[in-house]
Amino acid sequence: MARTPADLVGAQPDPPFEITFDGRPVVVLPGQTVAAALWGAGILAWRTTRGGGRPRGAFCGIGQCFDCLATVNGVPGRRACLVPAQPGDVITTQEGHGHDRLGA
Amino acid sequence: MTDSVPEPTGSYDLAVIGAGSAGLAGAVTACELGLSVALLDSSPQPGGQFYRHPAPALGAVRPEALHHDWSAFSDLRRRLSASDIAHLTGHHVWSVAREADGSWSVHAVTGADGTAERPVRVRARALLLATGAYERQLPFPGWTLPGVVGAGGAQAMLKSGLVLPGRRVVVAGSGPLLLAVASSLAAAGARVPAVVEASGYARYARRPRVLLTNPRKAAEALVHSAALLRHRVRVRLRSAVTEVHGTDRVEAVTVTRLDRDWRPARGAGRRIDCDALAVGHGLVPQIELATSLGCATRVLPDRTLGLALDDLQETSVRGLWAAGEAGGVGGAELARTEGELAGRAVAARLRGGRGAGAGRTAGLRRRRDRMRAFADVMAAAHAPGPGWTAWLDDTTDVCRCEEVTAGRVREAVADLGARDARTVKLLTRAGMGWCQGRMCGTAVACLAARDGRGEPPAERRPFAVPVSLATLAALDETTAPGTAQNNAP
Numbered sequence: 368m369a370r371t372p373a374d375l376v377g378a379q380p381d382p383p384f385e386i387t388f389d390g391r392p393v394v395v396l397p398g399q400t401v402a403a404a405l406w407g408a409g410i411l412a413w414r415t416t417r418g419g420g421r422p423r424g425a426f427c428g429i430g431q432c433f434d435c436l437a438t439v440n441g442v443p444g445r446r447a448c449l450v451p452a453q454p455g456d457v458i459t460t461q462e463g464h465g466h467d468r469l470g471a
Numbered sequence: 472m473t474d475s476v477p478e479p480t481g482s483y484d485l486a487v488i489g490a491g492s493a494g495l496a497g498a499v500t501a502c503e504l505g506l507s508v509a510l511l512d513s514s515p516q517p518g519g520q521f522y523r524h525p526a527p528a529l530g531a532v533r534p535e536a537l538h539h540d541w542s543a544f545s546d547l548r549r550r551l552s553a554s555d556i557a558h559l560t561g562h563h564v565w566s567v568a569r570e571a572d573g574s575w576s577v578h579a580v581t582g583a584d585g586t587a588e589r590p591v592r593v594r595a596r597a598l599l600l601a602t603g604a605y606e607r608q609l610p611f612p613g614w615t616l617p618g619v620v621g622a623g624g625a626q627a628m629l630k631s632g633l634v635l636p637g638r639r640v641v642v643a644g645s646g647p648l649l650l651a652v653a654s655s656l657a658a659a660g661a662r663v664p665a666v667v668e669a670s671g672y673a674r675y676a677r678r679p680r681v682l683l684t685n686p687r688k689a690a691e692a693l694v695h696s697a698a699l700l701r702h703r704v705r706v707r708l709r710s711a712v713t714e715v716h717g718t719d720r721v722e723a724v725t726v727t728r729l730d731r732d733w734r735p736a737r738g739a740g741r742r743i744d745c746d747a748l749a750v751g752h753g754l755v756p757q758i759e760l761a762t763s764l765g766c767a768t769r770v771l772p773d774r775t776l777g778l779a780l781d782d783l784q785e786t787s788v789r790g791l792w793a794a795g796e797a798g799g800v801g802g803a804e805l806a807r808t809e810g811e812l813a814g815r816a817v818a819a820r821l822r823g824g825r826g827a828g829a830g831r832t833a834g835l836r837r838r839r840d841r842m843r844a845f846a847d848v849m850a851a852a853h854a855p856g857p858g859w860t861a862w863l864d865d866t867t868d869v870c871r872c873e874e875v876t877a878g879r880v881r882e883a884v885a886d887l888g889a890r891d892a893r894t895v896k897l898l899t900r901a902g903m904g905w906c907q908g909r910m911c912g913t914a915v916a917c918l919a920a921r922d923g924r925g926e927p928p929a930e931r932r933p934f935a936v937p938v939s940l941a942t943l944a945a946l947d948e949t950t951a952p953g954t955a956q957n958n959a960p
Contacts, residue, residue: 370658370659370660371633371659371660372537372629372633372634372635372659372660373529373633374660375533375536375537375658375659375660376525376531376532376533376534376536376537376633377531377532377533377536378525378529378530378531378532378633379530379532380528380529380530381528381530396528396529396633397526397528397529398525398526398527398528398529398632399526399529399632399633399634400631400632402628402632403628403631403632403633403634404632406628406632406634406635406636407632407634411617411618411636411720411747412617412719412720416874417874418873418874419874421615421874422617422719423615423617423871424617425620425624425628426619426620426621426624426871426910427605427606427621427623427624427627427910428620428621428623428624428625428626428627428628429520429605429623429624429627430513430584431605431606431906431909431910432621432871432905432906432909432910433872433904433905433906434871434872434906436905442586444586445584445586446584448624448627448628449513449583449584450583450584451515451526451583
């Protein structure tokens with residue numbers, strides 16, 4: 368019996384919705400943060416570092432480490448572990464500092 | 472530009488910062504004693520990290536399945552809703568300042584992650600800081616690989632989002648939090664091949680009186696141990712994960728035996744296959760709002776810094792109280808006790824009431840002292856040993872934000888003469904990134920010190936959370952942080 372976190376707390380969530388991550392659909396349970404939605408889809412990395420271009424995702428889970436920065440609907444630098452996912456959100460991998468378009 | 476200074480959203484007797492166990496207890500106590508109270512918190516729901524729970528839309532019928540002592544929280548939540556406390560959710564406090572008339576201004580930005588950028592100012596006659604703690608991390612080769620997550624982070628994501636970082640999760644580091652994390656991950660369906668604890672538990676036995684007077688802590692440990700047995704989780708003491716394997720994500724870890732100083736034993740460690748690693752080495756009090764006002768601190772037995780507090784939870788700055796982990800990490804029950812104590816002390820100060828409830832206050836103080844004694848034993852038992860730096864090779868990232876390797880930190884120390892974390896920071900940028908040294912502070916301090924222990928990081932940051940230049944520009948001189956008066960330590 369493969370117990371899940373939802374089973375454990377007897378979750379009866381509102382109907383799920385979709386967001387996209389780098390163009391692919393991700394199913395979200397209402398109330399989940401962007402980071403939780405991505406973990407739920409087995410995605411652990413959504414940022415690359417400024418120096419080495421290395422993949423990073425959620426680490427501290429409480430808004431302290433800034434490793435989970437993502438580009439949400441075109442806005443870079445959002446802390447994915449704090450931001451609730453909304454239907455139709457477009458999440459894209461944040462490259463480096465996320466301000467490439469500014470030429471900064 | 473006084474026009475653009477955010478008008479106070481309200482003026483209160485007491486502003487409480489943080490709606491975890493300590494802040495909730497302080498707020499409801501003060502309110503029930505007749506004070507007007509504002510409770511500011513960054514989360515959408517009360518509870519803090521310990522009582523983090525799913526958003527209502529997730530429809531959790533049994534949120535208590537992921538918690539201990541849920542009834543204590545339900546009671547505080549009930550008293551909060553029955554009160555007229557102004558519960559300001561989604562408020563990220565970035566600074567507090569004392570005004571010329573002696574009152575306090577609390578400056579916050581709003582929104583889920585503080586980027587809604589509506590600057591808010593709350594005025595209050597007294598302040599209670601209940602800002603909690605965050606996890607202490609020690610680096611090791613591979614700890615930046617996706618799939619390595621904070622132990623507290625895994626717990627937080629599970630409690631609020633009902634998700635796991637993997638199916639087979641090793642839990643490692645030091646401290647009793649690891650047992651709680653492992654048992655909840657296992658209950659939620661993860662396989663936990665091992666809990667890897669760098670200390671032994673024998674050091675607790677050296678203080679039998681403290682153990683005997685804190686039976687609830689022993690009972691808690693038994694509950695977790697029984698859960699781990701039931702899920703067939705092995706606990707490996709005096710061991711550490713010294714390497715993570717994988718290219719794009721975690722595939723396995725190496726677990727190595729440690730000596731008493733946390734120095735790894737020679738020879739090959741044991742390889743454990745897994746797809747995630749949840750790791751943490753204790754908790755760090757979050758005190759920057761207080762240190763920026765000059766509050767005195769004390770070095771805790773695990774070499775973190777906590778606020779120095781008097782018998783009634785007041786800091787060295789008059790009118791500024793603190794409760795819970797800000798004064799040292801000791802768990803939710805201690806936090807509630809300190810919150811109530813602080814709430815009563817603030818009410819007594821502001822209303823001038825004498826004698827009322829003196830018996831209750833004395834009882835709270837005794838409980839606080841008893842649980843603080845246990846917290847000190849716990850902190851000492853799990854304090855990082857100086858040998859942990861031998862886990863690092865020169866290519867290991869120490870500062871995750873600025874990607875500063877252990878090699879570059881060692882070079883700053885050996886070749887460039889750095890003797891402390893601040894000089895290492897100036898030479899290498901370690902600690903200058905987004906998290907402002909919260910993740911690497913301990914590691915850099917240890918590497919900079921001759922004895923491998925290092926001075927605790929100062930926890931001084933001018934802003935507790937990021938704010939935009941527009942928010943800063945909206946302040947005039949009279950409300951700017953740093954112009955506070957009467958703030959000498």
